[in-house]
Amino acid sequence: xxxxxxxxxxxxxxxxxxxxxxxxxxxxxxxxxxxxxxxxxxxxxxxxxxxxxxxxxxxxxxxxxxxxxxxxxxxxxxxxxxxxxxxxxxxxxxxxxxxxxxxxxxxxxxxxxxxxxxxxxxxxxxxxxxxxxxxxxxxxxxxxxxxxxxxxxxxxxxxxxxxxxxxxxxxxxxxxxxxxxxxxxxxxxxxxxxxxxxxxxxxxxxxxxxxxxxxxxxxxxxxxxxxxxxxxxxxxxxxxxxxxxxxxxxxxxxxx
Amino acid sequence: xxxxxxxxxxxxxxxxxxxxxxxxxxxxxxxxxxxxxxxxxxxxxxxxxxxxxxxxxxxxxxxxxxxxxxxxxxxxxxxxxxxxxxxxxxxxxxxxxxxxxxxxxxxxxxxxxxxxxxxxxxxxxxxxxxxxxxxxxxxxxxxxxxxxxxxxxxxxxxxxxxxxxxxxxxxxxxxxxxxxxxxxxxxxxxxxxxxxxxxxxxxxxxxxxxxxxxxxxxxxxxxxxxxxxxxxxxxxxxxxxxxxxxxxxxxxxxxxxxxxxxxxxxxxxxxxxxxxxxxxxxxxxxxxxxxxxxxxxxxxxxxxxxxxxxxxxxxxxxxxxxxxxxxxxxxxxxxxxxxxxxxxxxxxxxxxxxxxxxxxxxxxxxxxxxxxxxxxxxxxxxxxxxxxxxxxxxxxxxxxxxxxxxxxxxxxxxxxxxxxxxxxxxxxxxxxxxxxxxxxxxxxxxxxxxxxxxxxxxxxxxxx
Numbered sequence: 001x002x003x004x005x006x007x008x009x010x011x012x013x014x015x016x017x018x019x020x021x022x023x024x025x026x027x028x029x030x031x032x033x034x035x036x037x038x039x040x041x042x043x044x045x046x047x048x049x050x051x052x053x054x055x056x057x058x059x060x061x062x063x064x065x066x067x068x069x070x071x072x073x074x075x076x077x078x079x080x081x082x083x084x085x086x087x088x089x090x091x092x093x094x095x096x097x098x099x100x101x102x103x104x105x106x107x108x109x110x111x112x113x114x115x116x117x118x119x120x121x122x123x124x125x126x127x128x129x130x131x132x133x134x135x136x137x138x139x140x141x142x143x144x145x146x147x148x149x150x151x152x153x154x155x156x157x158x159x160x161x162x163x164x165x166x167x168x169x170x171x172x173x174x175x176x177x178x179x180x181x182x183x184x185x186x187x188x189x190x191x192x193x194x195x196x197x198x199x200x201x202x203x204x205x206x207x208x209x210x211x212x213x214x215x216x217x218x219x220x221x222x223x224x225x226x227x228x229x230x231x232x233x234x235x236x237x238x239x240x241x242x243x244x245x246x247x248x249x250x251x252x253x254x255x256x
Numbered sequence: 257x258x259x260x261x262x263x264x265x266x267x268x269x270x271x272x273x274x275x276x277x278x279x280x281x282x283x284x285x286x287x288x289x290x291x292x293x294x295x296x297x298x299x300x301x302x303x304x305x306x307x308x309x310x311x312x313x314x315x316x317x318x319x320x321x322x323x324x325x326x327x328x329x330x331x332x333x334x335x336x337x338x339x340x341x342x343x344x345x346x347x348x349x350x351x352x353x354x355x356x357x358x359x360x361x362x363x364x365x366x367x368x369x370x371x372x373x374x375x376x377x378x379x380x381x382x383x384x385x386x387x388x389x390x391x392x393x394x395x396x397x398x399x400x401x402x403x404x405x406x407x408x409x410x411x412x413x414x415x416x417x418x419x420x421x422x423x424x425x426x427x428x429x430x431x432x433x434x435x436x437x438x439x440x441x442x443x444x445x446x447x448x449x450x451x452x453x454x455x456x457x458x459x460x461x462x463x464x465x466x467x468x469x470x471x472x473x474x475x476x477x478x479x480x481x482x483x484x485x486x487x488x489x490x491x492x493x494x495x496x497x498x499x500x501x502x503x504x505x506x507x508x509x510x511x512x513x514x515x516x517x518x519x520x521x522x523x524x525x526x527x528x529x530x531x532x533x534x535x536x537x538x539x540x541x542x543x544x545x546x547x548x549x550x551x552x553x554x555x556x557x558x559x560x561x562x563x564x565x566x567x568x569x570x571x572x573x574x575x576x577x578x579x580x581x582x583x584x585x586x587x588x589x590x591x592x593x594x595x596x597x598x599x600x601x602x603x604x605x606x607x608x609x610x611x612x613x614x615x616x617x618x619x620x621x622x623x624x625x626x627x628x629x630x631x632x633x634x635x636x637x638x639x640x641x642x643x644x645x646x647x648x649x650x651x652x653x654x655x656x657x658x659x660x661x662x663x664x665x666x667x668x669x670x671x672x673x674x675x676x677x678x679x680x681x682x683x684x685x686x687x688x689x690x691x692x693x694x695x696x697x698x699x700x701x702x703x704x705x706x707x708x709x710x711x712x713x714x715x716x717x718x719x720x
Binding site for chain 1: 285288419420421422425427429431432590593623651652653655657660661665667670673674700702703705710714716717
């Protein structure tokens, strides 16, 4: 019996794109191997959406590295609420507001970093190595406590930054997982954070992960933007990224 | 005017027509998010009972969004064709459903009354229709459009070839285009979503597709799906623009959030027409829509998302587009939560668009945070094939690596053709046959060594 799978003669073209080209066919349909490959990628992306943020592990690692850290939670109680009610993911729950107020530093921090689950908790694994590189470059900056946020949307950082009196807030948040990128971290920088800030007032660095935008590159760009925002007293459209290293943004993937 | 209904001891009261429509709408997360959905399942059916008895003409008297403050309402009211409406003017919404499904109502009658149907009437009747009604009624509508080929003919299905790449890499995009053409796709349009918003980058993509199209004399059209202002500038600079793309929504405020208004769309259409590039027809616009877009811009005026969406088709039909598609599952689970809601919305959108005379396609799609998977997409794809959808998307392996969502693939199109006997646009079918890529029955052939597109692929694959 001949092989019912017909391969495509142009598979060489795959070197130019990650797109699923030249997959071959069984009749008109995908070969079994390709169906299973796709299923695996989808399963990993779905897991990334639904796995919990390893909060305690993150807090322990931050403490071990000598950083003050605290955990907060949005007003969305669980993932099902989070997915249906983005507005709740942009607000803190009452207990978190109280603990942030209690932790407010006497001197306003120049910057507060927030590690958030967003739409991919697995992306949070990239936050710590990125911060390690960046923090060594922020000599002379008053860095506030590092906040670990669950069931968070990007705008939750406005609330967190305002309560801590931060001059800038940086959200390190899991992006909506793609099939081949279940663990992309997005970075949002907002100057003078307060509830009601719009996306036009933020700068964004997307697709941070070893296979996408690497830690070194992302830290370089973020450092550039932080310094620029401090100099200009603003973030967003008025703050251009001229670091020369910006990757294209995939804004559709960000959990706004 | 308020609306009332008693069911046993329960007395329902709805303050106005838009609330009645919202309460009658099949459940979906976006209407709960907006706070306009029915509170109970009984209230939903009660609202449908009240809606069924409402005369269609009522929609001509009560504007859902004020005429004074919304140019979409003004467009709908000012362009309403009373003569076309006359034939159905005595019907209630419930009777309108019966009329749509009657054996005696065919393609000719549906074409005749289309200019007399307002988007709100289409939305209203769809809320009384089951999925099979949406399929059957849509299958009786015919909307044929032309640019370099003929789309929407009976028994035909076209595919938009969507060769996106996360950095707009020319060879990456060319590779995906060749893959799609070799799989017999691309008759609706070769349409690229650019990663960049920058004009030189967009022009490079337009030229890339233009050169490929001219070199192999492909009877299709191209489009780079950038904002309309970019396309206008590209036209001014002499770039090869076939179609003008724009995302549109059903309220003036939502369109403002997209940076457009009706005057800008008219200006862009005139600019594209002035190029005279269509060889068979002058349908030069390509629109995308999707339920939830108005709410996400906080511009829904208390309307349910499906009624807002139908109003977007009111915008679309005014500009006589070649293509319009709902990007049904792209927006996310806060608007359409799962496969069931996405499937329902896809069928509603296709039906409402076709009923109004819009050449509807559908991006059968989902994101990874929605409760949906390939099986749901197979279901919607098959239902839309039966409903006579004008076109679907063709994304390599259904995985869009630029927009990070899952759509339909070249293989999916082949499946639908095989299962339902659907053929390609006639001019494109002839071309594929001339290129020895399909046989006389439309079945895909294995390209022989030296086949021109295969040779092109080989030259691209040779380094240097």
